[in-house]
Amino acid sequence: MENFIVSARKYRPATFETVVGQQHISGTLKNAIKNNQLAQAFLFCGPRGVGKTTCARILAKTINCTSPTAEMEACGQCENCVSFQTGHSFNIHELDAASNNSVDDIRSLIEQVRIPPQAGKYKIYIIDEVHMLSANAFNAFLKTLEEPPSYAIFILATTEKHKILPTILSRCQIFDFNRIQVEDISSHLATIAQRENIAFESDGLHIIAQKADGGLRDALSMFDQIASYANKNITYKAVIDNLNILDYDYFFKLTAYLTAADVSNTLLLFDEILNNGFDGNNFINGLASHFRNLLVGKDAVTIKLLEVSENIKQKYLEQCRQTELSFLLTALNLANTCDLNYKNSKNQRLQVELALIKMCHIRSVVHLAQQPLSLSNTATDQDQDKKKTNLNKVEGERLKDESSPEPVSVLSESSVENVSKIVLDPSSTDEKSKEVPRVAPLPSATSISINIPKSNAASTLIPSLNDLERLASGEEDTGPKKVTGEAREAFSYERLLEVWNNYIQILKAADKINLFTILNNFAPTLLNPEVIEISVESKTQEQFVQKESVELLNYLRNELRNFGIEVTYKQMERKIENRLYGNREKYDYLVNKNPKLDELRRRFNLDVNP
Incomplete structure (x- = not known):
């Protein structure tokens, strides 16, 4: 039976021309040979399996070839080429530094360098995995590497360049091999x-x-x-x-279910994936990669980032035309959050299923955020005209956005929370109603003005996960009615303290102990009628409070009926009374208050009990 040779050895490149994906390296080396500008030492570095050792062997063979071609390739027929191909060349030496990394191995190599080549022009030394050499071996190698004989050339190869001493790097020409496309x-x-x-x-x-x-x-x-x-x-x-890889068809089918808000088929498909032996974490990462591919496929400039075959690329381009940008951005955020929480979750399957259910209701939340808000029936005619004018402007901007090629809904956590008293129509059974539920405001709907704080501008593109869950289930907002964003009523410091204490009690009841402790340490300071100063003990506490400042600001502005309120921060040091525990500490404290006490102790030759 003929011995089988694996493809990695059978089709190993033998010339620079056959090297795959490293044209910038092979071209440079061929020009160096052609112009007779060979360095005394080369360092080939890059990830595994990209051709470092292969290029080192091709370079060594081409240097000693007696009749190279016009393209500076080895002829493969001269005596030096034949001896190299059969493994009997005396001018090319290979050393595996992973198993020969001691000082004695390097000293033996240095002794060989002193002997000139018997046939050919150069002696080439290839040291593979050179980062495995010990520090003493590197130091023993330094002098020879810096000033080798004219006939000696060193080619070093490594996958971890950062482990090599800088003194070695400075003596080599460094070639970085890329990952093959x-x-x-x-x-x-x-x-x-x-x-x-x-x-x-x-x-x-x-x-x-x-x-x-x-x-x-x-x-x-x-x-x-x-x-x-x-x-x-x-x-x-x-x-x-x-290879145990999830089929692309799973993700295409799942995305169609998600955009159609088909929760049942979504969960059934995920169950089928789990029954086929795939891990939930790998699935959610694969789904995120699928959304990423749809995202880059929406722009002609970024289509080249789709590293898939031509058939799969056409499927991506077809589905990305049917998927809104707002859906992809929100779904990516949900998938990323699920990935971060997956390993710490005790019920990992439920973690993924919750993320999928929330993805199914993304379109509903976006639709709710786009609904025009009703005006108050109790407002005066002048106020109604003013609000209608503002509403027409908003509607005009919305229609303008819809006329663009790819409308994107700007949806923030605070804006979703402020949409109150909305009822989902449960009688919708057709496909269109599943995609975008019909929305009807209650007859008693009050005037609503959505206020998006400037500090939350970075998150205005992606809704809150809690909001998705609340609005998707049709839950009504039973909280206090929001006042209009133009209200600026004056308030007293006593009223501020009352509202402040109510808020920190809400935090305590909600089990937000960290934020409760920080806000409870110091009372707020009213710098001017609309600026409140919050005292913190460190920069870390300040950053923590800033992350939660949206809910705090909304509560203060609504309770105090002043939407001009802003907050600032000031670092304070809590004064801690020094406690005296030992006898020596108590004695030193008393001596500081009355120095004659120490004189009394010395006069009567007394000691202080430890």
Whole structure:
């Protein structure tokens, strides 16, 4: 039986031309050989499987070739080339620093360097995994590396450049190898499949290239594995089954369910994925990557960031045209939050299911935020005209946004919270009503003015998770009615303290102990009629309070009926009374108050009990 040779060895590049994805390296080395400007030491660094050792061997063979081609490639037929290919060359030495990393190994290498080449022009020393050398071995190697004989060339290769001493780096020409692009790996695998008479689907090879993460050797190992598994017929299904990868179709189908607010099918599909043996964390990360691909597919400039095959790319482009930008941004935020909380959750499956349910109701929340707000029936005619004018401006801006190619709803946590007394119509059974529930304000709806604080401008694009849950379930806002954003009533300091104490009691009841403790340490200070100063003990406390300042500001502004209120922060030091525990501390304290006490102790030759 003929011995099988793995593809990574059988198709290892033998010339610069056959190196995959490192044209910037091979071109530089060929020009250096052509112009006779070879450095005394090279350092090849980069991730595994990208061609560092391969390029080192090609460079060593080409340097000693007696009749190179016009393109500065080794001829492969001269005596030096043949001896190198058969492994009998006396001018090329390889050292594995992972297992030969002592000072004695380097000293033995230095002794070999002193002997000039018997045939050929140069002696080349390839040291692989050079970062594994000990510190003493590096120091013993320094002098030889800096001033080697004219016939000696050192080629060092490593995956961890940061572990090499700076004195070594300064003596080498450094070449950084890139991760090989997905398209380059896929094309190379297709070439090998044709040579080996292996049937393949381009989508399957593309999945292998993505899974290899820029390493050609890993891609070739998976290629051999799947070729054996599928009996030399590499299909897309065989690849995802063998490598345990979630099919793209799952994510396309799931996105369609999410945008249609189909909770039942969404949960059933997730259950099917779990039954197939996939982990919930990998699933939510894959779903986030799917949303990211849809996001970059919306702009013609960023379509090139889609590292998928042509067939899959067309599916992405078709679905991204049917998906709103506001949905993708909010869904990405929900997926990211789920990923962060997944490992700490005791019920991990429920964590993912909650995220999926909230994603189903994103369109409903966006629709609610876009609804025009009703005016108060009790307002005067002048106020009604003014509010109608403002409402027409808002409506005009909304229609202008809808006429744009891709409208994006600006949806903040505070704006969602301020939409009150809204009832979802439960009688909607058609498909359109599932996508966008009908909304009807109650007859007693009061005048509503949404106030978005400037400090929360960064989060205006993504709604709160609690808001999604509350509004999706049709829960009414039973809190106090909001006053208009133009109210600026004066208030006294006593009224401020009363509202302040009520708020910190609310925090205590809500089990927000950290914020309760910070706000309860110091009473607020009223600097002027609309500026409240909050005292904190450190910068960390100030940053913590700032994160929660939106709810605090909303509460103060509504209770005090003044939307011009702002807060500032001041660092204070809490005075802690020194307590005296030991006898010596008590004695020193008394001596400071009456120095004659120490004179009395010395006169009677007394001691202080420890």
